[in-house]
Amino acid sequence: MKKVMVVFPHPDDESFACGGTLAKCKAKGQETRLLCITSGCKGRSGPFAIECREKLARHREQELAKAAEVLGIKRLDLLRYADGSLQHADLHELTAKIRDAIVEWKPNVVITFPPDGVTGHPDHIVTCKATTLAVAQAEEQLACGEYPDLYYVSIPHYYDHCPDRGPEPAVPITGKVDITDYRTQKGEALRAHQSQVYSVNRAYPGVIDGDFSVIGCYEYYTLVRSAGQRIEPVRGTNGIPVMEL
Numbered sequence: 001m002k003k004v005m006v007v008f009p010h011p012d013d014e015s016f017a018c019g020g021t022l023a024k025c026k027a028k029g030q031e032t033r034l035l036c037i038t039s040g041c042k043g044r045s046g047p048f049a050i051e052c053r054e055k056l057a058r059h060r061e062q063e064l065a066k067a068a069e070v071l072g073i074k075r076l077d078l079l080r081y082a083d084g085s086l087q088h089a090d091l092h093e094l095t096a097k098i099r100d101a102i103v104e105w106k107p108n109v110v111i112t113f114p115p116d117g118v119t120g121h122p123d124h125i126v127t128c129k130a131t132t133l134a135v136a137q138a139e140e141q142l143a144c145g146e147y148p149d150l151y152y153v154s155i156p157h158y159y160d161h162c163p164d165r166g167p168e169p170a171v172p173i174t175g176k177v178d179i180t181d182y183r184t185q186k187g188e189a190l191r192a193h194q195s196q197v198y199s200v201n202r203a204y205p206g207v208i209d210g211d212f213s214v215i216g217c218y219e220y221y222t223l224v225r226s227a228g229q230r231i232e233p234v235r236g237t238n239g240i241p242v243m244e245l
């Protein structure tokens with residue numbers, strides 16, 4: 001059975017980007033692991049009166065643990081970097097931490113944000129950079145058959161409601177995972193992030209109140225590295241093919 005590792009900078013990114021896919025992996029008997037780089041202490045606190053950044057970080061970690069449970073994530077690692085300032089963090093050190101996790105756990109698939117970070121958030125962009133480097137570095141220590149496939153996740157429907165975009169052009173999407181049967185889990189995972197009511201309402205109006213009709217039936221990916229080789233993603237001519245991880 002495949003092992004799928006996702007690497008994201010903030011609690012909630014996993015649910016927005018690939019919550020349905022993670023729930024589907026769990027249902028298929030695959031193991032999933034989330035590396036969350038910051039604990040989101042710079043975020044909003046929603047309905048909760050939390051002035052202290054440290055307390056907000058712990059609160060968001062609890063929300064993330066709840067979302068992880070809903071999505072059946074087997075292992076959750078918190079790297080606890082400072083939120084909002086990953087571009088000032090030591091990229092070499094961050095890359096090494098992700099690389100070591102890959103070498104130790106040997107996932108078949110690694111998923112992270114694309115170079116534009118979907119929203120253009122600098123933490124998202126750094127996460128893409130570090131994870132992409134980490135996969136290539138991990139290959140130096142893994143056997144050929146252990147090289148993971150690296151996918152960037154895209155959230156095209158995010159722009160249905162939110163105007164923000166990254167500074168770089170989005171990568172062409174090369175496949176979509178059918179999450180029709182896992183929209184409820186995605187919705188419940190998003191709802192677990194109650195402090196992020198503002199962001200959830202922006203991208204998925206209604207979900208916080210338990211109306212999941214806005215959640216689409218697909219999550220979108222770009223395969224950018226496989227078998228130790230970079231892959232230049234090409235936009236298909238016949239729409240986006242359905243894929244399985």
Ligand SMILES: [Zn+2]
Nearest residue numbers: 009010013121
């Ligand atoms: Zn984020």
